[in-house]
Amino acid sequence: MEGGKIKETIPGITYSCYHNVNKDGEQFVPEHTLSFQIDGSLILDDGQREYPSAKGSFRFIRRNQLLKFMKYPPVDGQFKSISIYLDQQSLKDFSLLHGIQAGEATHNPAVWDLGKSHSLEIYIQSLLAYGEAGYLGDIEFVKVKINEGILLLLQSYPGLKDVLFDFSDPFKIDLEAFMMQNYHFNVNLDRFAYLTGRSLATFKRDFSKIFHSPPRKWLQQKRLEEAYYLLTKKGKSSSDIYLDLGFEDLTHFSHAFKKYYGYSPKNIQ
DNA sequence: CACATCGCTAATCGATGGGT
């Protein structure tokens, strides 16, 4: 990777399974991901809109973006999903081997709802079977299955080639718009810099120019102001919102809030 | 029980100066 800032993830296939609790959080999506919902549902949120998924559906999730997710197990059951990470190296190898290249870059959605696909269903069945037999711990084996996944995806959804084989790093995008959309994500400045197509130094310089405030300070103010709004106008409680606003720790949230407003979140009139 | 507060440390930040 040219930028070199973000660690490459190793090729992988992940099987998720949760008991009765609803689980939510947020994450940076480093690699294109093919995901199949075995049971329960998963709602993704890119900050602009929500992408719900239902049992038995396939989705393709674009790399290099920030997503919040909410996992809902079915009634009396478990949340189950399987995700295949289509890492850049595998895609590059595939591209060379088959001589396929991306067409012109277009603006693509964050999440593609792929619906049903017979061939992919067979693929998933084989993955689950191999998984149970313990084959998915073998990296060479996983690589083969990732290639198989790419092949099947392209057969069913040829349009995906423009996304899959676009190996470019993020280009210099509108910093103001990006920050307004993503300020509530709890990621470090390196990540913000990379996603807006800048080095950390340039990111900070551009940031100060636009917002007249250092990034960290602006982010915290923005989140606290949003918190204030949610607490006063929406009647939410601290514990409802602190995670959504990018705070990882409730005690720290309280502390920061009091420092900024002079009184703790609970004592709002 | 839910939330607030305190005290601490490691991680991260912001600013600066120098280099290509």
Place this chain on the structure above:
DNA sequence: ACCCATCGATTAGCGATGTG
């Protein structure tokens, strides 16, 4: 115009403790 290294300052995050 952009990037890197450095350093002092600030912040995040955690457990312990307080409070109603």
